[in-house]
Amino acid sequence: MIKRRDIWKWSAPLTVAALTATVITSAQATETGSAGGGAPVIGSPAKVDFADPVEFKAGKRSWSVAYADFDGDGKIDAATANGGNSLSVFKGNGDGTFTARTDYATPKMPYFLTFDLTTADFNGDGKPDIAVSGGNPIGNVGIYLNKGDGTFADPLPVPVGYGPNQVAAADLNHDGKADLITANNFAANVSVRLGHGNGTFGPERRFSVGPGPQGIAIADVNGDHVPDILTGNFGRIEDSLTVLIGRGDGTFADQRSYAAGESVNDVAVADFNRDGIPDVVVGEFVNNRISVLLGRRHGGFGPPQTYATGTGLNELTVADFNNDGVPDVVTTVSPDSNRDPSAPPPSDPKGAGVSVLLGKGNGTFAPNTFYSMAGTVAAVKAADVNNDGKTDLLGANLADESLVVWVNKGTQ
Secondary structure (H helix, E strand, O other): OOOOOOEEOOOOOOOOOOOOOEEOOOOOOOOOOEOOOOOEOOOOOOOEEEOOOEEEEOOOOEEEEEEEOOOOOOOOEEEEEEOOOEEEEEOEOOOOOEOOOEEEEOOOOOOOOEEEEEEEOOOOOOOOEEEEEEOOOOOEEEEEOEOOOOOEOOOEEEEOOOOEEEEEEEOOOOOOOOEEEEEEOOOOEEEEEOEOOOOOEOOOEEEEOOOOEEEEEEEOOOOOOOOEEEEEEOOOHHHOEEEEOEOOOOOEOOOEEEOOOOOEEEEEEEOOOOOOOOEEEEEEOOOOEEEEEOEOOOOOEOOOEEEEOOOOOOOEEEEOOOOOOOOEEEEEEOOOOOOOOOOOOOOOOOOEEEEEEOEOOOOOEOOOEEEEEOOOEEEEEEEOOOOOOOOEEEEEEOOOOEEEEEOEEEEO
16 A cells, blocks of 8 residues: 555745756666665566557547546546537446547637646535636636536636646635635646535635646645645746645645756656655656655655656656556656647657656656557546556547547556
8 A cells, every 4th residue: 555645636934946856767776775664665666568548539639638437337437628628528338448428618708728627526416526727818617517417517617817727626624625726827826716515616816836837736745634735837947846835724825846847737746755755746848757856754845856758748647557555657748849738739640658657665766668659648647447456547639639548457
């Protein structure tokens, strides 16, 4: 079992200083010894064998992906948010395949450009709903309430900040109701709207973060059992990771910023060295790599250690894919550097896929393994889509306009 603190996706004042990343090669990585939690380090993690990707036709310019059991049949369903301004919902068959999609229009509002989506029960009926972020530059989130059978009502627009990119849901104030959080790329802030538990939300509050926030994660990084907010910022290198410490009432202390690389556009939290303290991984878009920052016992994070992935890193996900009790990291790989779901995909369909970095249990990773396919893979999420106890992958292929499934066949 992976030891971790609470992580939601539903850390003394710091002086910001530029940090030099430590590049870890396979020759430099520790092959023996113990992890922070006392468990032995895995010198050569067992490689994962993924089946060839299978695609299911989605809406125009499928850009992001999420999953939940929308119809309550015990099987994972999926949804893609599409840059052509639609939401596609797929019913899962329980074996890693999906039925034909049902499309829903995005809010009929000026400048609504679909970027991201997440799932949560926003109206307290026990059924997962969907939130889709959009805005360029006017910011809104479309809330699609589940009718109870896996179909959805027309979206209800919820105004947020300028240019929202990733969207998350969590209970920030411990009232048992899902709240809404967005990373506002056109402004150096996040928007928080506390849920009323009936599909509506309280007034927006904005909290300053680093410039150009794109990725967002909700996790308890300081062990006080209160959700904190982390953003990956596409702006200046000296504050490419921002942490907002939650107060437990839906408000947050002033930002703490950390150098975590350049052009950061996604962020996730896990205990990579098994010491019981949350660590952070971010995706660096321009440098085609991830940066890993290990958490410190009394708060804060250490310097970034970097690992190569592949071109066009847009999104990452964290899970234990080879069932060794250690979190691994998977990133998207794309043949171009496109970050805009409204833009046409590249003409060359080769060079896309996912990059898998297997954790060694001491905060370091084995060299990446690339699983290729044609197209432009813009998003990836970890989920057990066939209920066999092994973590599979769901993705969105912008070029092929499809939902992609990589079934985990076990270790090699």
